[in-house]
Amino acid sequence: MSSKPIRFLLNDEEVSLADINPNTTLLQYLREKLGKVGTKEGCASGDCGACTVVLGEVSRERSSTAEMHYKTVNACIALLPNLHGRQLITVEDLQHEGQMHPVQKSMVEQHGSQCGFCTPGFIMSLFALNKVHDRPTREQANQALGGNLCRCTGYRSIIDAAMTAANKTDHFDSSSAITIRRLQAIADDSVGTTIELSGNGYRAFSPQSIGELARLSETYAEARLVAGGTDLCLQITQNLDQFDTLISTLDVPELCQVELSEKGFTIGAAATYSQFITPLSQQYPEWGAMIERLGSLQIRNLGTLGGNIANASPVGDMPPVLIAMGATMCLRKGDRIRQLAIEDFFLDYKKTALEAGEFIQSIFIPNASDTTHLKIYKVSKRFDDDISAVLAAITLQLKDNVVSAIDIAFGGMAAIPKRAVKCEAALRNQQWDDATIERAAAALSEDFNPLSDARASSQYRLQVAQNLLRRAYIEISSPEVVTQVITHA
Ligand SMILES: Cc1cc2nc3c(=O)[nH]c(=O)nc-3n(C[C@H](O)[C@H](O)[C@H](O)COP(=O)(O)OP(=O)(O)OC[C@H]3O[C@@H](n4cnc5c(N)ncnc54)[C@H](O)[C@@H]3O)c2cc1C
Ligand code: FES
Ligand code: FES
Known part of the structure; x- marks a missing residue:
């Protein structure tokens, strides 16, 4: 199988990369190899958003109405294979003909920046928001900015900038037909190949078909697979690991x-x-x-x-x-x-x-049946962008107020994501009432002996798991009570 280099558009300039250590993050590539230091490094772990850049993609289906889709990513935990066949847009690319981009103007007008360290990341999130939604709602703006932290400006003026920048066109819109053609040409040229990157004794393959992924995975059984890299890259940036051989799954159509x-x-x-x-x-x-x-x-x-x-x-x-x-x-x-x-x-x-x-x-x-109740509860210290202390998932069916089917699994309660077997047994074929729920809650302490760590103590986790079961019971049996509580909160 022939292999080819990574090809992508760096704004509007085509770049081909074959000889570089594939453990290089996108952020290191931008700042250290290209000297593009507008993209900042805050945490190097995907938490702060200072390194946010935008990737432009064309949908795989060919049609006369092909469109560009833009998405924000954290450059600090993305690897170079993520770039193949895509357009990489950084904060340096937004100005055009000496004019600030509309989202930059809005940030200035709304006083959305103080020390400025987080600002390029926010600008890129606002840019992508503007591309995805003509007129974003405040909720959509909050979602788009949930991964960007600012320690000095405060968020109100930044959200105001998001709302006032809405529905503005820019030079990316006027050149999108050309960009689409160029990205499609890269995709056409990649069919049936494997994209390969190697440097400093390390290498990465990006197979373009499932057959090739299967072949490479068997041939290089010691290789590490990588998809988005949001977990794996932490081993590179936090543990300073380097992987000898990486195989990227991102461009395998059947896997997407x-x-x-x-x-x-x-x-x-x-x-x-x-x-x-x-x-x-x-x-x-x-x-x-x-x-x-x-x-x-x-x-x-x-x-x-x-x-x-x-x-x-x-x-x-x-x-x-x-x-x-x-x-x-x-x-x-x-x-x-x-x-x-x-x-x-x-x-x-x-x-x-x-x-x-x-x-x-x-x-x-x-498919769950129409009569299945599904309850999912995520408990974490912060509402947005935080790892769970406990996650509970419950599917339940009732027949004549008797539990006819029950599946309960938890995250954060054991060394692996795990089914609550004893709790399920305490519920199965039992009346769906207070006494059964209390027996099932007690059974959770036989199912789990959770760890104490920085996120929560063992005791807290067990108490929360039991309370989530009680909450599911109230929500399923008396939804009107729950509505009342929420309405009057
Ligand atoms: C800031 C931050 C916040 C996060 N918040 C959450 C959160 O709230 N909840 C949560 O659950 N996770 C969270 N994560 C973890 C992570 O984002 C998710 O687990 C994500 O789904 C990992 O997918 P990925 O494609 O990036 O995996 P990668 O990093 O590419 O791979 C992860 C592992 O899976 C292996 N792998 C990948 N694809 C395959 C495959 N097809 N077959 C076999 N092995 C494979 C890789 O070898 C690697 O060992 C967070 C991570 C960060 C950095
Ligand atoms: S540097 Fe903080 S998210 Fe990348
Ligand atoms: S403006 Fe200083 S961190 Fe946001």
């Missing part, structure tokens, strides 16, 4: 698909949260609301479902919900494909059932 059939959702392992949040929310609003609190928009634009599962973090948000929904996964090694229930994937702390050379291809979420 999201399909809804009569039976349920099939989500490719490399589909990002931003790709599947809308269809998933339409069917399961509670799940969509939880995903809106998973990381920031920058994280959701890069992070993938496969990465969240394979990372096997005890506090990952998706696995408990997938377990409670009875989801399964499709694993592939060479030509062999096997199906596994999500709950059987997690063996021990950070230990999974994945074999060497095997990868997650897709995840299947069977």
Whole structure:
């Protein structure tokens, strides 16, 4: 199989990269190799948004109405393979013909900057917001800015800038037809190839088809897979690890698909949260609301479902919900494909059932019946962009006020995302009443002996888990009480 270099547009200039250490983050590349220091480094861990840049993409489907889609990403936790076939826009690119971009003007007019360190990151988030929504609502502005921290200006004037910059066109709009043609030409030239980057003895492959991903994964069984990189890059920036061989899944079309059939959702392992949040929310609003609190928009634009599962973090948000929904996964090694229930994937702390050379291809979420109650609760110190202390996911069916089906899984309560087996047994085939709930809450202490760490103590976690069960009971049995409490709060 022939290999080719990474090609992308740096604003409007085409760049080809073959000889560079693939453990280089996008931020290091911009600041240290290109001297583009407008993009700042605050935390190097995806938390502050100072390094926000924008990636422009063309949808894969060819049509005369192809459009550019823009998304913010954290340059500090993105790797160079993320750039292939895309347009990279940094804060240096927004000025045009000596004029500030409309979002920059709005920031000045609304006094949205003081020391200025966070400002390039905010500007890029505002730029992408302006591209995605003609007239963003305040809620959409808050969502777009949830991953940007400012320690001195305060947020009101920045949000005002977001609202006043709305619905302005710019030079990216006037040149979009040319940009689309150039990106499509790169995509056409990449079909059937593998994109390769190597330097300082390290290398990365970006296969462009699933067959090639399977071949490379088997050939280089010691290689590390990378999708969005939002977990993996922390090992590079925080632990100072370097990976000898990386294989990127991001450009494998079969891994990026999201399909809804009569039976349920099939989500490719490399589909990002931003790709599947809308269809998933339409069917399961509670799940969509939880995903809106998973990381920031920058994280959701890069992070993938496969990465969240394979990372096997005890506090990952998706696995408990997938377990409670009875989801399964499709694993592939060479030509062999096997199906596994999500709950059987997690063996021990950070230990999974994945074999060497095997990868997650897709995840299947069977449709819940119309009578299923789904409850998802994320408890974290901050509402936005924070890792869960506890995440509870419950699916329940009642027949004549008796629990006819129950699945409960928790994150943050054990070394792995885990089903609450004893609690389920205390509920199954029992009357749905106060006494049953109290027995089930007590059973949770037999299911779990949670850790104490910086996020929460063991005692707090257990108490919260029990209270979440009680909350689900009240919300399901007396929704009118809950509405009253919220209305009068
Ligand atoms: C600031 C910040 C906030 C975050 N907030 C949250 C949060 O609120 N909730 C939460 O759950 N997570 C959170 N995360 C963690 C992370 O963003 C998610 O877990 C994300 O889904 C990881 O996906 P990725 O594509 O970036 O994974 P990557 O970093 O690319 O990969 C993660 C792991 O999965 C492996 N992998 C990737 N794809 C495959 C595949 N197809 N088959 C087999 N192995 C694979 C990689 O080898 C690696 O070990 C946060 C991270 C950051 C930096
Ligand atoms: S430097 Fe803080 S998010 Fe990247
Ligand atoms: S303006 Fe100083 S950190 Fe935001």
